[in-house]
């Protein structure tokens with residue numbers, strides 16, 4: 011397992027379930043024996059604002075926080091947030107983007123338009139871009155809220171971490187029993203999308 | 205033993221529990237809030253939310269006088285509120301240990317300033333430990349209680365957002381039972397009654413204790429770490445700064461990590477300076493360590509290279525010190541040099557159905573000069589509501605307004621607006637001053653029955669304590685009447701016409717009028733949605749007035765018609781009352797379906 015520290019960042023909109031996704035990921039990486047540090051933002055930023063968590067894992071990790079230009083894998087639960095944080099990626103880093111658009115306040119009030127060229131702009135960066143419809147997959151499972159776990163499933167596959175631990179049991183442990191089945195399906199659905 | 209992942213805040217609670225604290229108390233404030241919430245759930249210490257930081261610290265002190273170990277928590281600006289007793293408690297010393305958590309917020313994620321509270325330790329002569337990860341949060345909390353008792357002085361634990369809200373592994377013994385630590389109470393008037401003659405004697409004792417603590421080799425060994433890996437360059441750092449230095453440079457340069465940052469152990473710093481030729485100091489915000497190291501006559505470079513404001517991170521530290529000639533472990537190779545341009549902002553926003561929305565909408569429409577305060581309702585300042593002229597600090601919503609009423613813009617009455625938690629925290633004093641000094645001022649309470657901004661903590665208007673027990677439920681109306689107001693207008697927060705009439709009435713009134721705008725926060729459990737609203741395109745004139753509410757459920761759709769998103773709408777009905785064309789109506793399908 012000896013290798014350099016990997017840095018992951020999740021970005022989305024308050025209420026999209028970003029903390030749960032990041033905590034499940036942490037739990038799996040810890041189970042696999044990694045040193046893990048993660049950083050969350052609580053408070054003011056949660057009132058529907060843009061929300062970010064970061065997570066680093068490796069043999070020995072010191073900093074929970076990662077600066078711009080140093081993230082290996084960026085997962086965004088919303089498209090505008092991908093554009094907002096893409097500069098956090100390293101050259102050749104990977105961006106896993108949920109194709110969901112959520113208007114922010116200036117868009118809601120008509121002050122600015124939601125950018126229509128996000129994919130096109132992102133394709134010009136020296137990164138690998140993976141766009142999936144996690145909301146669509148969650149909707150098919152009958153529960154929009156598991157969108158975060160769909161993305162998590164896709165992320166684990168993309169990062170080559172599937173074989174690391176028994177992810178279904180980690181996911182099952184992290185959610186309420188009543189929602190176990192749907193979350194497990196969501197995780198599997200996510201993996202099949204990348 | 206078991207390895208678990210804990211946030212810094214959870215780890216402080218764990219440390220206080222293991223140290224046998226008898227009391228955990230505080231006033232909510234990001235990023236400190238979870239400490240008390242988590243501690244309350246660990247059956248053991250008594251826990252409470254106080255009405256403000258001064259009252260919290262004084263209660264913690266009282267409990268410590270009786271022999272309990274007490275933990276008191278607050279955000280950085282809370283220490284300003286608690287500062288008066290703090291300075292004197294340092295002279296008086298403790299009985300049971302007293303640990304004060306100050307949670308600073310470099311980068312101002314959720315705060316109005318980024319003051320560096322390390323100076324408080326130096327200024328108040330209260331020793332300070334600074335952890336850098338969750339394991340140290342646990343260990344330093346326990347250490348702070350021990351040292352507080354050994355050196356007879358209140359102890360600070362200084363946290364920052366990235367320590368409070370970062371999660372890392374901690375080894376704990378899940379079987380460890382709670383064992384309350386209690387010391388006997390003995391009446392001791394020269395110690396606990398600060399007559400000037402007593403205080404002068406205590407002043408000398410305090411100085412002696414601080415000197416002893418600064419030379420305590422065992423304490424230093426627990427708190428400070430010296431890593432000599434290079435003779436040419438070394439970095440002095442502490443707290444979060446240490447994480448960034450190690451991530452950026454690994455073992456490439458020597459590092460002195462200071463955990464006890466007041467009083468500094470001069471011996472270890474001198475030792476480091478003897479072993480390493482060139483010294484850099486890496487610290488967030490102010491040059492606190494740099495000043496102190498320089499004052500010892502040791503040459504060092506810090507703020508010459510490192511930003512004096514906002515947060516640091518490993519890459520920022522690497523880039524700054526690379527310019528000074530150090531070599532980071534990794535060369536930064538970013539996907540882009542700059543953030544993407546022209547990305548619409550995503551500011552925080554009042555929830556759909558928030559009871560604060562209608563008031564600010566109307567205050568703006570009625571052209572009222574509003575002094576706001578700190579809470580969810582500060583978001584009433586953001587466009588499109590744009591309903592606040594001035595807002596600075598808790599309680600300022602009233603007191604700053606009183607000052608403005610002495611020279612009122614356009615000769616108009618000033619409205620001061622605070623939330624219920626803020627009213628009890630420090631609004632009441634301004635309300636009384638207004639009566640005393642006969643100001644042309646209207647106090648308003650946006651009473652949502654909870655401390656919403658920080659995650660819904662109980663306050664005196666909630667009718668319940670932190671542990672969920674029933675308690676007396678305060679009513680702002682009764683308090684206003686008791687302190688001399690003639691009338692209190694109570695209005696439902698979703699009654700647009702009612703609020704408008706009340707604002708007009710209060711503006712013109714010759715007697716003393718206060719306003720209480722009432723409705724619980726949307727996010728309190730059990731608060732139900734109203735009937736969802738929908739736009740009738742046939743009746744809509746596309747005037748866009750409803751967009752001025754800044755409700756996240758309403759957006760501008762195709763052909764210029766507003767659209768209400770049914771999954772987001774909370775059915776507060778405000779948009780329906782606002783629409784002159786009566787084009788926004790209860791969505792019949794949703795109701796019947």
Ligand SMILES: Cc1ncc(C[n+]2csc(CCOP(=O)(O)OP(=O)(O)O)c2C)c(N)n1
Pocket residue numbers: 231232233234279281282285578579580581598622623624625626627652654655656657658
């Ligand atoms: C001195 C101080 N203590 C704590 C805080 C953190 N804080 C910000 S807003 C707030 C609570 C506001 O509650 P309330 O007045 O009821 O308004 P609401 O958020 O419910 O609308 C607190 C505690 C602060 N900013 N300043």
Ligand code: SF4
Pocket residue numbers: 057553554555557558559560580652656657725726727
């Ligand atoms: S949390 Fe409550 S008070 Fe705060 S914006 Fe939402 S509804 Fe309003």
Ligand code: SF4
Pocket residue numbers: 556557558736737753755756757758768772773774775776777778779780
């Ligand atoms: S009723 Fe109107 S103002 Fe209230 S939440 Fe629904 S859309 Fe927003």
